Amino acid sequence: MIPPPYLLYLGHCDDEFGIKTSRGLATFRPEDCVGEWRHDDCPFTLGLPRMNAAEGRAAGAQTLVLGIANAGGQMGGAMVEDALAAIAAGMNVASGLHQRLREEPRLVRAAQEMGVTLFDVRDPPANLPVGNGIRRAGNRLLTVGTDCSVGKMYTTLALWQGLRQRGIPADFRATGQTGILIAGAGVPLDAVVADFISGAIEMLAPAREDDGWDLIEGQGSLFHPSFAGVSTGLLHGAQPKALVLCHDPTRPHMRGLPHYQLPSLASCLEANLRVARLTSPDVQAVGVALNTAKLDEAEARRLCTATGESLGLPCTDPYRFGADPIVDWMLQCFAPSPPATTASA
Amino acid sequence: MIPPPYLLYLGHCDDEFGIKTSRGLATFRPEDCVGEWRHDDCPFTLGLPRMNAAEGRAAGAQTLVLGIANAGGQMGGAMVEDALAAIAAGMNVASGLHQRLREEPRLVRAAQEMGVTLFDVRDPPANLPVGNGIRRAGNRLLTVGTDCSVGKMYTTLALWQGLRQRGIPADFRATGQTGILIAGAGVPLDAVVADFISGAIEMLAPAREDDGWDLIEGQGSLFHPSFAGVSTGLLHGAQPKALVLCHDPTRPHMRGLPHYQLPSLASCLEANLRVARLTSPDVQAVGVALNTAKLDEAEARRLCTATGESLGLPCTDPYRFGADPIVDWMLQCFAPSPPATTASA
Numbered sequence: 140m141i142p143p144p145y146l147l148y149l150g151h152c153d154d155e156f157g158i159k160t161s162r163g164l165a166t167f168r169p170e171d172c173v174g175e176w177r178h179d180d181c182p183f184t185l186g187l188p189r190m191n192a193a194e195g196r197a198a199g200a201q202t203l204v205l206g207i208a209n210a211g212g213q214m215g216g217a218m219v220e221d222a223l224a225a226i227a228a229g230m231n232v233a234s235g236l237h238q239r240l241r242e243e244p245r246l247v248r249a250a251q252e253m254g255v256t257l258f259d260v261r262d263p264p265a266n267l268p269v270g271n272g273i274r275r276a277g278n279r280l281l282t283v284g285t286d287c288s289v290g291k292m293y294t295t296l297a298l299w300q301g302l303r304q305r306g307i308p309a310d311f312r313a314t315g316q317t318g319i320l321i322a323g324a325g326v327p328l329d330a331v332v333a334d335f336i337s338g339a340i341e342m343l344a345p346a347r348e349d350d351g352w353d354l355i356e357g358q359g360s361l362f363h364p365s366f367a368g369v370s371t372g373l374l375h376g377a378q379p380k381a382l383v384l385c386h387d388p389t390r391p392h393m394r395g396l397p398h399y400q401l402p403s404l405a406s407c408l409e410a411n412l413r414v415a416r417l418t419s420p421d422v423q424a425v426g427v428a429l430n431t432a433k434l435d436e437a438e439a440r441r442l443c444t445a446t447g448e449s450l451g452l453p454c455t456d457p458y459r460f461g462a463d464p465i466v467d468w469m470l471q472c473f474a475p476s477p478p479a480t481t482a483s484a
Numbered sequence: 485m486i487p488p489p490y491l492l493y494l495g496h497c498d499d500e501f502g503i504k505t506s507r508g509l510a511t512f513r514p515e516d517c518v519g520e521w522r523h524d525d526c527p528f529t530l531g532l533p534r535m536n537a538a539e540g541r542a543a544g545a546q547t548l549v550l551g552i553a554n555a556g557g558q559m560g561g562a563m564v565e566d567a568l569a570a571i572a573a574g575m576n577v578a579s580g581l582h583q584r585l586r587e588e589p590r591l592v593r594a595a596q597e598m599g600v601t602l603f604d605v606r607d608p609p610a611n612l613p614v615g616n617g618i619r620r621a622g623n624r625l626l627t628v629g630t631d632c633s634v635g636k637m638y639t640t641l642a643l644w645q646g647l648r649q650r651g652i653p654a655d656f657r658a659t660g661q662t663g664i665l666i667a668g669a670g671v672p673l674d675a676v677v678a679d680f681i682s683g684a685i686e687m688l689a690p691a692r693e694d695d696g697w698d699l700i701e702g703q704g705s706l707f708h709p710s711f712a713g714v715s716t717g718l719l720h721g722a723q724p725k726a727l728v729l730c731h732d733p734t735r736p737h738m739r740g741l742p743h744y745q746l747p748s749l750a751s752c753l754e755a756n757l758r759v760a761r762l763t764s765p766d767v768q769a770v771g772v773a774l775n776t777a778k779l780d781e782a783e784a785r786r787l788c789t790a791t792g793e794s795l796g797l798p799c800t801d802p803y804r805f806g807a808d809p810i811v812d813w814m815l816q817c818f819a820p821s822p823p824a825t826t827a828s829a
Contacts, residue, residue: 395616
């Protein structure tokens with residue numbers, strides 16, 4: 140586990156997508172975030188107090204989270220200098236960047252001297268098992284998508300929040316770098332060796348005997364030619380009782396592949412259910428999450444209604460309109476049977 | 485490339501399945517095998533002259549192939565001693581074992597001193613690309629299976645031989661350790677990181693402009709909960725024009741998973757075609773290969789006939805009855821169109 144509370148790093152980042160990990164932490168773990176560290180050329184704020192390394196440490200931060208992404212996933216000199224300052228102030232450093240903290244000798248040396256820890260969340264756990272598909276107890280929900288980057292992590296977190304707000308035990312099971320930094324644990328599925336994809340998810344979301352839920356962050360898409368293998372192994376390892384389909388209605392083509400169209404929602408849902416049935420024969424779809432950021436509100440609401448009606452499922456934009464319609468429906472679908480009575484009204 | 489000719493190592497192996505790599509080389513590259521090295525307690529022969537390291541080297545062998553598998557994939561002291569003897573005699577050493585040759589310091593030191601090379605075929609190539617799904621030229625056939633270890637490699641090699649015997653350019657594209665040792669090149673797909681499965685196959689079987697064929701060795705099964713992700717990425721990366729379905733009719737359950745039944749041949753074929761269509765919309769099935777080793781000949785022939793009739797495809801046991809029915813049919817399916825004529829007979 141990565142020790143909270145956190146100081147969230149924005150640095151010099153001037154790309155809105157680039158700060159999504161820091162933003163995710165501020166949104167979903169606000170109680171664990173003491174401040175944001177941004178330089179004058181960063182035009183964004185997470186609405187947290189602005190502070191540098193020393194100020195963050197004084198405010199109680201245990202870990203500086205390098206919650207930004209940049210082209211190539213490299214750290215760059217300025218980021219290394221700031222990480223060194225955080226270490227000097229007595230903080231751990233966590234990163235989801237492609238370039239590992241432990242590959243930067245100055246950081247390694249400084250962390251040793253200060254007795255703090257470097258967390259590279261892209262390193263998969265050692266000794267992952269091969270999946271076995273043995274049916275295991277527990278409620279598990281997996282988000283699936285028509286494409287990559289359509290809101291699967293966000294939707295999963297919104298469902299997790301919705302369950303917890305209702306007092307239902309729930310765990311968010313992260314499978315990507317951002318999710319892992321938010322959860323403080325997880326498996327970076329894109330870095331796992333092919334033979335262990337489903338086994339990694341069996342380990343990540345083991346049998347649970349309570350009536351709570353494991354909410355598993357999906358990856359890729361069965362219709363993305365680059366990553367469908369990952370999505371397939373994830374479906375099989377998850378053994379989901381419930382699927383939620385995520386979609387960006389304004390996406391012009393599969394991400395990064397102008398020569399590939401998006402699938403229809405109905406065919407995508409059908410394909411995911413079919414694959415999931417191998418390890419979870421009774422799996423069912425419980426909702427659709429649309430990312431309507433680029434639509435005006437009236438159009439967004441109209442599209443959610445129309446999509447829900449055409450698929451016979453609750454449909455919402457969980458970021459814009461909340462996840463309640465899906466949370467309500469999944470709880471109704473999987474409600475414990477009422478005790479048998481001798482007569483019905 | 486691993487320099488031929490080879491001395492095939494059987495060592496002390498007393499497990500018939502354990503010698504399958506050496507047997508595969510003797511079967512499919514007989515012209516490159518000068519002899520077999522077996523100790524007195526090994527009850528098997530490949531029908532090659534028996535020789536030790538020094539005799540093998542004298543007969544011209546360039547490489548000792550440790551073409552055996554054992555539980556755990558470790559080398560053991562006797563095998564290391566024999567490999568050292570081969571190095572001392574001036575041979576390279578190649579291995580598909582889980583334990584890497586380069587992790588055994590005595591072998592590394594000896595190879596350096598003698599100026600020979602150690603080949604660990606389980607190491608995937610560096611800098612694999614992410615798949616892009618862009619349609620590429622060329623005839624590609626992929627073997628798929630109802631389960632793991634049902635004869636996909638053998639079938640692929642038999643088809644490759646059949647095409648070459650007809651003078652048609654053809655390349656065997658290996659995706660597993662044994663196949664790689666036979667081909668002298670390939671990608672060990674089970675060791676590739678998840679995000680690169682389809683990209684690895686796009687690299688392994690690039691566009692080809694002649695009328696020849698790439699015959700790609702399948703892995704796993706869409707119906708095996710441990711490995712379906714690998715099979716999915718392989719289907720997408722391969723962009724196959726043709727699929728051949730491989731099956732062991734005597735397999736009681738999915739390999740290693742007593743709680744999973746085998747799929748029907750028809751549903752397995754349908755699922756593979758459906759997944760393959762994402763990157764290869766016109767893909768078609770061209771045959772079924774049965775592994776009938778445990779059936780008597782009359783029963784085997786009857787089953788091939790019945791299976792072929794029920795699926796409307798040529799069906800054979802390529803090891804027992806040859807691959808001709810499938811080779812003939814695939815060539816007919818993909819024959820270049822005859823020149824247009826002004827009148828037909």
